[in-house]
Amino acid sequence: MLKILFDEYCKHKKIILLYVSLCVFMSVFCGPFLNDSMPGTAKVVATADTTVTLSEGETLSALTQKILGNSISSIAGGYASVVAISCEPFSALLFLGIIETVNRWCGYPLEMMSTPAGNPIVLLVIAIFWAASKLMKSNETTQVFGMVTLGELEKYLGLVFILVLGVLNVTGISTGVMNAVISAASPESAVTPAATTWITVLSIAWSVILSILSVAVYFIMKTVMSGIDVLQLSLSFIPGSAFFFETAKTLFAVFLITVNVIFPPLGIALNIIIFIIGCILFKSCYHAVQYFRNIYLRPLFKRIRGFDPQISLVSKKLPKRIRKYCEAEGIQMKLAMPVYPLKYIGEEKVRKYHRWWLITDGENSYCMKKRAGKKKVRKISIHPTFEQPFYIKKGLWSYEIFSYLPGEENKNKRFPKKAFSFAFSMEYLYRIDDIIQLTDCENYNLIQQANKLTKKQQREEKRLQRKEAILQRLDNLKNRIGQNGDKQGY
Secondary structure (H helix, E strand, O other), X not given: OHHHHHHHHXXXXXXXXXXXXXXXXXXXXXXXXXXXXXXXXXXXXXXXXXXXXXXXXXXXXXXXXXXXXXXXXXXXXXXXXXXXHHHOHXXXXXXXXXXXXXXXXXXXXXXXOOOHHHOHHHHHHXXXXXXXXXXXXXXXXXXXXXXXXXXXXXXXXXXXHXXXXXXXXXHHHHHHHHHHHHHOOOOXXXXXXXXXXXXXXXXXHHHHHHHHHHHHHHHHHHHHHHHHHHHHHHHOOOOOHHXXXXXXXHHHHHHHHHHHHHOHHHHHHHHXXXXXXXXXXXXXXXXXXXXXXXXXHHHHHHHHHOOOOOOOOEOOOOOHHHHHHXXXXXXXXXXXXXXXXXXXOOXXXXXXXXXXXXXXXXXXXXXXXXXXXXXXXXXXXXXXXXXXXXXXXXXXXXXXXXXXXXXXXXXXXXXXXXXXXXXXXXXXXXXXXXXXXXXXXXXXHHHXXXXXXXXXXXXXXXXXXXXXXXXXXXXXXXXXXXXXXXXXXX
């Protein structure tokens, strides 16, 4: 998991550094000029008559209380909603905005942090997107389209909201620090200037760390929920499964927000438990999400612009470890493209949705994957391993390279079982004939067309036979009628 997080950090390093810089800037320069965003942090104004006669221990306690507040909800602030927003951004933000609106109308009986979700215009926009998203994602026919359109918007909206919460918490803690330092800055105070400086620095650092941690929590939990969404697609053949799943996610987000607002200690404990479960599921869900993005999302947007007719068959993203391995083994790569296993029956276990690389030199074809540790590359030799013929099939969203399990009984089934099934992107639409030739596979779509043509011919032959049989029966009937007429005339 740490390696995946580090890779994501490297991909989004500039954005993360910009966010850290913004949080530091807000905490240092903007905190003293903003009103408190966290409950329980009373603002203190220093005057010439201000006198503080507390002992050092009492003053440090007062500083801590002013910085963090009097309750656990003050310490948690907006971070108490991070897990719920990560799991279901539209639903969580909509419900959170409704609670804040009702709380404002009732005179603020609940001690909770104000967020942009409570703004009427923001709340209306979120409600519209929530309704549209649920309508699309709750229907099996529009589920995938909803996930790749409003689903992506929902993910980025949740991230932006988490960033806003981070800035609000940073400024709130910074304001509390400044007020507490002002109250302890009189000559009679037992706290030295050096102590107040260290308290300020540590508080600002802690607030920035919490902000970055909230982004990490959001990334992990959103990845887990997106991975569960992808796995749920396998149940799309069951009527009503999408509606049931979306309803369950909404109720789950509402439950988390309710617990966080009514009883914050239980909410924080529940969030920690859910986050631990998310960390356990993160790696598997991450690969499922990457499969969804590379097979469904990226090709969809590239289709709008138009697929590249001259796309390279040797991907530029091929890992160096695999490239060096092929050079050492003397494999002259004519094809190297990413593929994702859907099913594999062999001696070694292959995890579903992990990225592999289909590599061929024109004679032999392999599936390769980087290994962790000293063993550099894991390799599956396709044609020597599987004696059955291989096929490449064009589906609705992707291509599939596969082979059937041996046995006449299996082949005669309506849905034969597969021994090998890997999916690859629709981006290779214009080079599919080259891929079929290089991998020595058969075009399954042409076979299906031939089978349909053969069945059509068979139906046509049966129709002609039935027609001839009917005509023959009519001729026989006419002959009988004619013979009876001749006898009567005689």
